[in-house]
Amino acid sequence: MDNVEETKGRAVEEKETGRVEAFSDGVFAIAITLLVLDLKVPRAEILPPGVGLAQYLVGQWPVFLAYLVSFCTILIMWVSHHRLFNQIKRVDDVFMYLNGLLLLFISVVPFPTSLLAEHIQHEYAPVAAAIYAGNSVIIAVMFNLLWRYAAHDNRLLQKGADPVFVKGVNRQYWFGPPLYLLAVALAFVNVIASVAMCMALAVFFALTGILTRRVFGRDA
Amino acid sequence: MDNVEETKGRAVEEKETGRVEAFSDGVFAIAITLLVLDLKVPRAEILPPGVGLAQYLVGQWPVFLAYLVSFCTILIMWVSHHRLFNQIKRVDDVFMYLNGLLLLFISVVPFPTSLLAEHIQHEYAPVAAAIYAGNSVIIAVMFNLLWRYAAHDNRLLQKGADPVFVKGVNRQYWFGPPLYLLAVALAFVNVIASVAMCMALAVFFALTGILTRRVFGRDA
Amino acid sequence: MDNVEETKGRAVEEKETGRVEAFSDGVFAIAITLLVLDLKVPRAEILPPGVGLAQYLVGQWPVFLAYLVSFCTILIMWVSHHRLFNQIKRVDDVFMYLNGLLLLFISVVPFPTSLLAEHIQHEYAPVAAAIYAGNSVIIAVMFNLLWRYAAHDNRLLQKGADPVFVKGVNRQYWFGPPLYLLAVALAFVNVIASVAMCMALAVFFALTGILTRRVFGRDA
Amino acid sequence: MDNVEETKGRAVEEKETGRVEAFSDGVFAIAITLLVLDLKVPRAEILPPGVGLAQYLVGQWPVFLAYLVSFCTILIMWVSHHRLFNQIKRVDDVFMYLNGLLLLFISVVPFPTSLLAEHIQHEYAPVAAAIYAGNSVIIAVMFNLLWRYAAHDNRLLQKGADPVFVKGVNRQYWFGPPLYLLAVALAFVNVIASVAMCMALAVFFALTGILTRRVFGRDA
Numbered sequence: 001m002d003n004v005e006e007t008k009g010r011a012v013e014e015k016e017t018g019r020v021e022a023f024s025d026g027v028f029a030i031a032i033t034l035l036v037l038d039l040k041v042p043r044a045e046i047l048p049p050g051v052g053l054a055q056y057l058v059g060q061w062p063v064f065l066a067y068l069v070s071f072c073t074i075l076i077m078w079v080s081h082h083r084l085f086n087q088i089k090r091v092d093d094v095f096m097y098l099n100g101l102l103l104l105f106i107s108v109v110p111f112p113t114s115l116l117a118e119h120i121q122h123e124y125a126p127v128a129a130a131i132y133a134g135n136s137v138i139i140a141v142m143f144n145l146l147w148r149y150a151a152h153d154n155r156l157l158q159k160g161a162d163p164v165f166v167k168g169v170n171r172q173y174w175f176g177p178p179l180y181l182l183a184v185a186l187a188f189v190n191v192i193a194s195v196a197m198c199m200a201l202a203v204f205f206a207l208t209g210i211l212t213r214r215v216f217g218r219d220a
Numbered sequence: 221m222d223n224v225e226e227t228k229g230r231a232v233e234e235k236e237t238g239r240v241e242a243f244s245d246g247v248f249a250i251a252i253t254l255l256v257l258d259l260k261v262p263r264a265e266i267l268p269p270g271v272g273l274a275q276y277l278v279g280q281w282p283v284f285l286a287y288l289v290s291f292c293t294i295l296i297m298w299v300s301h302h303r304l305f306n307q308i309k310r311v312d313d314v315f316m317y318l319n320g321l322l323l324l325f326i327s328v329v330p331f332p333t334s335l336l337a338e339h340i341q342h343e344y345a346p347v348a349a350a351i352y353a354g355n356s357v358i359i360a361v362m363f364n365l366l367w368r369y370a371a372h373d374n375r376l377l378q379k380g381a382d383p384v385f386v387k388g389v390n391r392q393y394w395f396g397p398p399l400y401l402l403a404v405a406l407a408f409v410n411v412i413a414s415v416a417m418c419m420a421l422a423v424f425f426a427l428t429g430i431l432t433r434r435v436f437g438r439d440a
Numbered sequence: 441m442d443n444v445e446e447t448k449g450r451a452v453e454e455k456e457t458g459r460v461e462a463f464s465d466g467v468f469a470i471a472i473t474l475l476v477l478d479l480k481v482p483r484a485e486i487l488p489p490g491v492g493l494a495q496y497l498v499g500q501w502p503v504f505l506a507y508l509v510s511f512c513t514i515l516i517m518w519v520s521h522h523r524l525f526n527q528i529k530r531v532d533d534v535f536m537y538l539n540g541l542l543l544l545f546i547s548v549v550p551f552p553t554s555l556l557a558e559h560i561q562h563e564y565a566p567v568a569a570a571i572y573a574g575n576s577v578i579i580a581v582m583f584n585l586l587w588r589y590a591a592h593d594n595r596l597l598q599k600g601a602d603p604v605f606v607k608g609v610n611r612q613y614w615f616g617p618p619l620y621l622l623a624v625a626l627a628f629v630n631v632i633a634s635v636a637m638c639m640a641l642a643v644f645f646a647l648t649g650i651l652t653r654r655v656f657g658r659d660a
Numbered sequence: 661m662d663n664v665e666e667t668k669g670r671a672v673e674e675k676e677t678g679r680v681e682a683f684s685d686g687v688f689a690i691a692i693t694l695l696v697l698d699l700k701v702p703r704a705e706i707l708p709p710g711v712g713l714a715q716y717l718v719g720q721w722p723v724f725l726a727y728l729v730s731f732c733t734i735l736i737m738w739v740s741h742h743r744l745f746n747q748i749k750r751v752d753d754v755f756m757y758l759n760g761l762l763l764l765f766i767s768v769v770p771f772p773t774s775l776l777a778e779h780i781q782h783e784y785a786p787v788a789a790a791i792y793a794g795n796s797v798i799i800a801v802m803f804n805l806l807w808r809y810a811a812h813d814n815r816l817l818q819k820g821a822d823p824v825f826v827k828g829v830n831r832q833y834w835f836g837p838p839l840y841l842l843a844v845a846l847a848f849v850n851v852i853a854s855v856a857m858c859m860a861l862a863v864f865f866a867l868t869g870i871l872t873r874r875v876f877g878r879d880a
Contacts, residue, residue, distance in 0.1 A: 019245065022245055030470075100292075121264075236526070320519075327475075459681065536742075564713035
């Protein structure tokens with residue numbers, strides 16, 4: 001009978017975790033899809049005379065690049081979030097609020113990205129790049145808080161979570177905040193280097209994810 | 221055989237409840253993510269001369285604060301809704317319409333919040349603050365209606381719902397409408413006090429949730 | 441063994457049906473939440489001199505009414521869709537496309553509603569009201585097509601669906617298109633009467649749903 | 661016991677696949693619903709004198725046609741995606757990123773479609789039509805990559821996937837990229853023919869889906 005209770009309890013926990021996951025997925029899906037609203041169609045009448053549509057659109061490259069970068073960044077974060085939740089078997093209120101704050105800074109990504117796209121060829125490019133990298137610092141910190149809260153004393157992980165794996169994630173997550181902070185500082189030296197560093201870090205986190213998975217098997 | 225019928229009936233009920241939950245989660249997720257559309261990127265050409273980008277953005281603080289407050293408010297409401305639905309095991313049409321009306325006033329939250337952000341430094345700040353608090357009154361009333369409809373005679377709760385817990389929620393929910401009404405009145409005396417009261421109430425409801433959970437265990 | 445195959449087949453069918461349901465719920469949730477984007481905050485500087493914020497907002501009543509009506513209309517349609525899907529146990533491609541077309545005209549609801557709000561106090565109110573009612577005609581027709589396609593020869597319903605219930609829904613659905621057509625015609629005679637008729641019909645469908653449920657039990 | 665492990669492993673795989681499916685459905689649902697934001701309500705004051713509302717809206721036909729075409733295109737892609745996922749039983753990181761890139765180009769569909777609607781009656785119609793068809797080329801390529809990655813050596817398909825069916829999909833998907841490329845070229849010869857070809861291809865893929873299903877049974 002105790003066993004029945006336990007099974008039932010676990011079913012409730014899984015349903016709750018599932019709802020947090022579904023809500024988060026919704027926020028990711030919306031944030032990633034809203035980006036398209038930043039692509040503005042040039043009206044036929046206001047094309048500058050002597051400039052073709054193709055030429056005009058090519059001149060808009062920062063907007064399209066910002067779209068691509070925002071999309072890929074949120075996609076990589078979604079995969080990371082997905083991977084983190086594969087380890088989570090329970091949620092509590094603190095975890096839900098931490099997760100909510102993480103989502104706040106992820107759903108805000110389109111703002112610093114558009115800011116950067118608008119200003120990258122102008123006077124205030126360093127400030128825009130620093131804000132862009134700064135938002136990534138906060139996201140990296142939130143991912144750390146969320147994971148460490150869940151993993152501390154195995155609080156919300158599945159029973160018998162592999163301690164080697166947990167330590168591996170712990171270590172990997174440490175890199176995020178200081179490296180993104182470096183990108184903030186770099187923005188005032190060289191804007192392009194700062195932006196390139198942010199993108200390289202995103203790709204790096206995407207790839208280490210794939211590698212960790214290779215080493216620890218499909219469920220990691 | 222009767223038992224089989226009952227199990228099947230319960231499965232259908234759970235599926236229906238799940239769909240209402242998923243729909244509500246969708247509305248919450250969208251409402252919370254749409255907020256970012258209010259953050260407008262200043263165009264490079266229209267920055268006032270002599271004003272840097274950083275200085276300009278700092279001057280826009282009410283917009284960012286409104287974003288933060290709306291996001292946290294909707295997040296706290298989502299957690300409350302989540303918690304309420306942990307007790308709900310059945311839905312009927314009246315409940316679905318009540319839930320829909322609750323969602324109406326939650327998804328409208330970005331409007332009074334932007335209104336407040338736009339007017340907080342101008343002549344009509346008291347009206348804007350009163351509308352902001354007023355929307356919270358309605359949301360608090362709707363949460364009461366939804367919960368009381370479901371809990372009355374255990375109508376839609378799980379069998380054997382703990383009466384002490386139900387009474388606890390009943391009591392806690394009573395506080396909402398009169399306290400938010402007070403904040404409406406306060407808006408005409410002191411705008412900042414009214415806004416601060418609304419935020420304090422949101423934090424209070426977030427915390428009592430955590431406390432109730434501590435007392436009544438994980439499933440409460 | 442045949443039984444195992446059948447159970448597996450049914451599980452696949454249910455998963456597919458669930459995915460169509462979830463996709464539809466997503467569209468409903470987004471359509472209903474996007475409405476808030478039509479509520480524009482008046483900028484502090486452009487309030488007409490001598491007009492207070494409260495007075496200005498009251499003058500905007502058609503926009504708020506349109507929001508309320510759109511929200512309630514989509515909500516009622518969602519409940520109807522939910523109810524219809526409670527009877528559906530399988531989907532096929534034709535059904536998915538019919539459902540998609542229904543969603544097309546539901547997700548477009550904000551457009552005729554804003555059109556009506558913008559023009560209700562001006563010269564072209566009859567045209568706007570006719571378009572509003574016209575969209576409802578199409579939605580009523582699509583609901584008919586969807587239901588009749590699924591119910592014909594019990595094509596996609598659960599085994600042993602109650603024929604009395606099916607006929608009841610058949611009959612109820614017949615009313616929609618001609619009554620909404622009447623509202624279209626009425627628009628050119630009396631705009632207010634036409635709009636009132638559309639709202640009365642929405643409420644009527646919401647209530648018959650509740651009544652049908654009372655008569656045929658929870659699963660109907 | 662090995663069997664228990666396997667069953668558990670499969671449950672985890674199905675959950676993960678389900679989450680990718682749900683995320684994709686979210687993106688589809690949002691992309692399809694956001695389209696309505698392109699339908700702008702003409703303000704009562706700015707209707708050109710002597711032009712009625714009905715006449716004005718009729719003159720806006722490219723916008724409405726673009727809405728219809730975008731909606732149907734995304735709907736057909738959703739059905740294709742749904743059908744493809746019916747064969748997928750596992751996901752890995754590479755698959756998730758490929759799926760993400762597919763979603764990128766699907767969620768961008770509203771942009772080339774509005775571009776086409778805006779320019780179809782002006783000088784740069786060929787460029788707009790080429791961009792429209794060009795986005796379809798990329799989507800067709802991404803569908804190929806996604807399917808071939810999953811189907812190669814049965815990597816992510818269910819055990820015992822019918823090789824005849826897999827080859828059938830392989831062959832059908834080959835047609836996409838070259839045919840859409842042809843539509844790109846055609847844009848510079850005859851805009852209407854290019855657009856018509858894109859629509860015909862969409863309908864063709866919708867119908868072959870239905871036919872394949874007829875031949876290979878419900879689960880195909």
